[in-house]
Amino acid sequence: MTTINLFLLFSALASGLVAGLFYSYSCSVNPGLGSLSDSNYLAAMQSINRAILNPVFFFSFMGTLLLLPVSTYLHFGTGSRFYILLAATLLYAIGTFGVTVAGNVPLNEALDKINLTGSSSQELAAHRLRFEVPWNKLNAIRTWASILSFILVLLACLTAPDKS
Template sequence: MTFANIALLAAAFTTALIAGLFYSYSCSVNWGLGRLPDAGYLAAMQSINREILNPLFFMSFMGTLLLLPLSTWLQYGQGSSVRFYLLLAATLIYAVGTFGVTIMGNVPLNNALDAFQIQSVSPETLHQQRELFEKPWNALHTIRTLANAIALILVLLACIIKSETLRPA
């Protein structure tokens, strides 16, 4: 097994881990949290947002951001332009649609929520804060989840495609 194949497998693994995390949020965590009253929802999201910043999360989230371009670069000129272009597309989609949306959208919302003092505000203010956070956060989460799923499909295709070059028709 070549280093390029090992890097590709690692990229597929980390991409799948993040896709699974975002998918599980989409089909269970967000729905469960959505049923909580305002104070419970906000407190739960504060706790989750603090706890997710751990080495296991960063290994897959940042690992994908490093391994996808590495795999793409290693495939360049290696006899499979199809694999190269699949990985290039996966890299761009992940970098913009998953990582970029998270950093530019979800993280600022998380930071604003983290600074919010739940215990010292009125029920009306709790509801306003939830409205400011929940709908935009979930919309951005849907974008990054779909982008990550598309990136994963492209990586998986790159894993199974034969090592052939594109030939003009």
């Protein structure tokens, strides 16, 4: 197996892991947490947001951001495979990574500063309202972007490079 194919394979693996993570949030974690009381919801999200900052997550999340452009560059001149990977890279960089860094992370950081034990029930409800709806909307965007990016990487894997 050539280096170029290894980069494509690892790009597919990393992007699939990220797509699966955000998909699982959308279809199970967020609905499950949504049924909790305000204080339990906020405490659970604080805990999850702290726990996800680990090497395993960063390997796939940041790894995809590095692997996709490298794989795209290595496929320059291969015709449609290059353009498919370029689309996957842009979709991931903007729709997944960009939305996370510009949207979800600031919300997570603001949530982390909330003193849950010192807040009244009205304050907790207000904190949740400011966090949950925008966070879930942003998560939906990055979920779709990561899934579409992953599909494009898979399509690139199935597309034979053009012979020049």
